[in-house]
Amino acid sequence: MKIAILGAGAFGTALAVALSVKGPVTLWGRRIGWRGENPRLPGIPLPEAVAVTDDPAAAMGCDTMLLAMPAQALGGFLAEHGPALDGKMLVSTAKGIDLRRLTGPSALIAEACPAARIAVLTGPSFAADIARGLPTALTLACADPATGQALQHALSTPVLRLYRTTDVTGAELGGALKNVIAIAAGVVIGARLGDSARAAIITRGFAEMTRLAGRLGARPETLTGLSGLGDLTLTCTSQQSRNFRFGHALGAGADFDAATTVEGVATARAVARLADRIDQDMPIAAMVARLADGLVSVDNALEHLMSRPLKEE
Numbered sequence: 001m002k003i004a005i006l007g008a009g010a011f012g013t014a015l016a017v018a019l020s021v022k023g024p025v026t027l028w029g030r031r032i033g034w035r036g037e038n039p040r041l042p043g044i045p046l047p048e049a050v051a052v053t054d055d056p057a058a059a060m061g062c063d064t065m066l067l068a069m070p071a072q073a074l075g076g077f078l079a080e081h082g083p084a085l086d087g088k089m090l091v092s093t094a095k096g097i098d099l100r101r102l103t104g105p106s107a108l109i110a111e112a113c114p115a116a117r118i119a120v121l122t123g124p125s126f127a128a129d130i131a132r133g134l135p136t137a138l139t140l141a142c143a144d145p146a147t148g149q150a151l152q153h154a155l156s157t158p159v160l161r162l163y164r165t166t167d168v169t170g171a172e173l174g175g176a177l178k179n180v181i182a183i184a185a186g187v188v189i190g191a192r193l194g195d196s197a198r199a200a201i202i203t204r205g206f207a208e209m210t211r212l213a214g215r216l217g218a219r220p221e222t223l224t225g226l227s228g229l230g231d232l233t234l235t236c237t238s239q240q241s242r243n244f245r246f247g248h249a250l251g252a253g254a255d256f257d258a259a260t261t262v263e264g265v266a267t268a269r270a271v272a273r274l275a276d277r278i279d280q281d282m283p284i285a286a287m288v289a290r291l292a293d294g295l296v297s298v299d300n301a302l303e304h305l306m307s308r309p310l311k312e313e
């Protein structure tokens with residue numbers, strides 16, 4: 001397989017570094033303003049096997065494309081480049097729900113590239129860890145078992161271990177929804193509510209994730225796997241997570257750099273709309289959307305969540 005990574009942010013660059021141990025990789029970004037080392041991934045020199053380009057034509061000779069831009073950017077990217085990508089193997093790495101269409105990345109890709117074979121790469125993995133060659137286990141989801149198996153082998157390395165599933169819906173919902181809960185966990189810690197409260201948010205957040213994913217057709221075991229519980233655990237407990245740090249700043253009343261990619265904000269808004277549409281109770285996600293939009297204070301959000309009717313677990 002000839003591999004190109006489209007999207008030269010932290011994660012695309014980290015994947016290029018990791019996969020370059022197996023052969024040449026093309027890394028395309030729309031505006032490459034750096035040489036040798038991506039400022040979004042400081043301290044990681046790019047290996048010679050990674051060819052960096054801002055010319056989309058330079059990537060088109062590859063048969064396998066990893067789409068590594070944020071979820072809310074994917075629709076615009078596909079509107080521009082979809083026709084050229086149709087028929088290829090397309091692997092989405094975005095963790096979010098598109099705010100306009102209220103769908104995950106795989107549905108957006110399927111619409112723009114009907115002849116493509118589509119997969120999702122997700123699971124607990126910080127870009128910096130992958131780029132440093134630290135051991136990482138991810139989920140590769142593809143509805144077609146043969147394509148999934150081929151991609152699993154092509155994208156695994158001695159330190160990057162891919163597990164396979166055919167449950168694309170479950171894998172991409174786990175990756176999207178955990179970002180929303182990570183913001184809530186960050187708020188709890190930023191507001192100094194304590195580790196016990198964080199454990200409660202993680203657990204009740206996971207209950208929300210599994211309820212919504214189940215309604216949308218996901219298999220329960222996918223949500224308890226790497227792409228669900230695994231990534232939820234990582235993101236809710238690490239200062240490396242941008243979603244957690246954003247929530248922390250909200251909880252502490254501190255500033256946050258608006259240029260940082262925080263997928264959970266738009267996804268919380270999308271989840272709130274989706275939950276309304278299918279009449280599904282998602283109190284933590286709804287509260288994260290209201291908090292991020294400044295519609296409720298941290299104190300009022302907590303009071304609201306704590307005063308909900310007492311019920312069975």
Ligand SMILES: NC(=O)C1=CN([C@@H]2O[C@H](COP(=O)(O)OP(=O)(O)OC[C@H]3O[C@@H](n4cnc5c(N)ncnc54)[C@H](O)[C@@H]3O)[C@@H](O)[C@H]2O)C=CC1
Nearest residue numbers: 008009010011068069070071073077094095125126127261
């Ligand atoms: N950074 C991480 O540790 C991980 C990130 N991810 C996911 O990967 C996705 C990308 O995240 P990062 O690379 O970390 O974000 P980032 O903020 O570092 O980079 C985003 C990149 O996307 C590019 N981009 C934005 N719109 C574009 C468009 N229309 N066409 C082409 N490129 C466009 C930007 O120029 C930028 O280079 C997100 O969905 C994130 O959740 C997944 C696992 C780990």
Ligand SMILES: O=C(CO)COP(=O)(O)O
Nearest residue numbers: 123124125126241242243
């Ligand atoms: O998805 C991630 C880890 O698996 C990265 O999380 P953040 O986007 O919150 O940094």
